[in-house]
Amino acid sequence: MRIATAHTYDTAIANLQERQQKLSISQQQLTSGKRVNVASDDPTAAARAERALASMARHEANQRTLDASRNVMNIASGALGNATDLLQTARETLVAAGNGSYSDGERKALAMKLSDIRNQLLSVANRSDGGGGYVFGGQGSSSPPFVDGAGGVVYQGQGGETLASTDEHLNLSVDGDQIWLKGKTGNGVFNTAPAGNTITSTPNTGTAWITSGSVASPTQVPYPAATQPGPTYTVAFHVTGATTTYDILEDGNPISSGQTYNTGKEIGIPGKGMSVAITGAPADGDSFAITEAQNNLNIFNSLDSTIAALKSTNQPAGAVMQAVNSGMTQIDAAMRSIQGAQSAVGEQLNRMDGIETRIADLKLAAQTEKSNAEDLDMVAAISGFQNQQTGYQAALQSYASVQKLSLFQYING
Incomplete structure (x- = not known):
């Protein structure tokens, strides 16, 4: 088979260009540090x-x-x-x-x-x-x-x-x-406040005042009530001479009557798990109310x-x-x-x-x-680049040597 000199040159040049392109891509990858640019x-x-x-x-x-x-x-x-x-x-x-x-x-x-x-x-x-x-x-x-x-x-x-x-x-x-x-x-469960004098229909006239109260038995407390408004409890006082007693009412209905009053002593609401302390001297007819705490403070x-x-x-x-x-x-x-x-x-x-x-x-x-x-895997890339560089240099040297192998150069030589 006859191989023309021109074909050999073309093949060598194409190979060199391919090697140069790969070398350029490798160089770009090494410069950017990325395999995909x-x-x-x-x-x-x-x-x-x-x-x-x-x-x-x-x-x-x-x-x-x-x-x-x-x-x-x-x-x-x-x-x-x-x-x-x-x-x-x-x-x-x-x-x-x-x-x-x-x-x-x-x-x-x-x-x-x-x-x-x-x-x-x-x-x-x-x-x-x-x-x-x-x-x-x-x-x-x-x-x-x-x-x-x-x-x-x-x-x-x-x-x-x-x-x-x-x-x-x-x-x-x-x-x-x-x-x-x-x-x-209130105290988070119920409120306490003066309810006014039931006889004179005016604010309380005595010197008594009520505390915020406490919960003694949480399971008995009627609040929060199933229906609103919840029940109102009232401590109503009666003063006869030197004797002071009080009644406890639920929505106006007595649940405890004629209890002896002692200033500052805890007053329990029967069966409701709540207690309050009232201190001072209430007047006849003075009263205090206990109502359910609300979210409106x-x-x-x-x-x-x-x-x-x-x-x-x-x-x-x-x-x-x-x-x-x-x-x-x-x-x-x-x-x-x-x-x-x-x-x-x-x-x-x-x-x-x-x-x-x-x-x-x-x-x-x-x-x-x-x-x-x-x-980019830098170790593998540097090794590959060096191999490509060596191959490219060898290809250049090979091409330079092949260029000298012609009849005219032989005759001239």
Whole structure:
């Protein structure tokens, strides 16, 4: 078979170009550190890398959302801590106001202190989240959600929570309406309050006052009632000479009668698992009521009523002690609401640590998948590049030698 010289040259040049192209591709891979630089290098691997890249972007977005939620929850936790401190100060102020030797002017000064605490609480409730919103704005509010008006503080936000659009439950706000205006009243189970004098149809005229009460047997307590409103229990007093007795009524019907009254001694509601203490000297016809606790405690309005009571002048000792005791009961109820919210926020912050770990693990898995799909094995690539380089140099030398093998060069030589 005859092989033409031109064919030999063409074959050699094509081989050199092929080797040079492979060498160029290897050099590009070594420079970029990637085996797949364009989709045509390996369409399947390129698709895997693209899916992994999209997954990484989602996880990074979830991380940014988590950071935003954590920021709001940290602000909320700090605000609720501030509120607890303020309420504790208010409680201590009320304890001082119960000093029987204080004058009306001294109690008025304490009322002014309570008023300042109340205003600070309002500022805490309207705390900004640093991004144009409000921590306790519920489902969103472009202006402070708690507004102080003539009738007291009202909530102008939308109740509920703003949640991030992720698979995880991440809050971007807190339900301020529930925390600040819908706490559980009384001792959390029932309320106590003066019910008025049944003879004169006026407020109680004696010096007696009632405590917030306690639960002795939870299984007997009639609250929460199956039907609303729940039953009302009344402790009604009768004074004859030096003898004071009381009756206990359920919705106006006697369930205990003619019990001897001893100031400060616990009075149990028969068969209901509840007891209260009444201290002082009740007048004939004075009465006190026990009703079911409700979810409508407005922290600010409660402080307003206590402040108004302390500012009143010429109040009998019983009325002062009742105002102080009722105010302390309401503050305790408010602190329960605040501390419950603080626990919920703390739990969310703890849960976020776990979410952050999962996001980091998923992001690392996506990065590993992307690396496996497109990254270059540097050791194998360098070895291959050196082999290709050696082969290319040999091919060049071979071609240079073949070029000299012609009849004309032989004759000339």
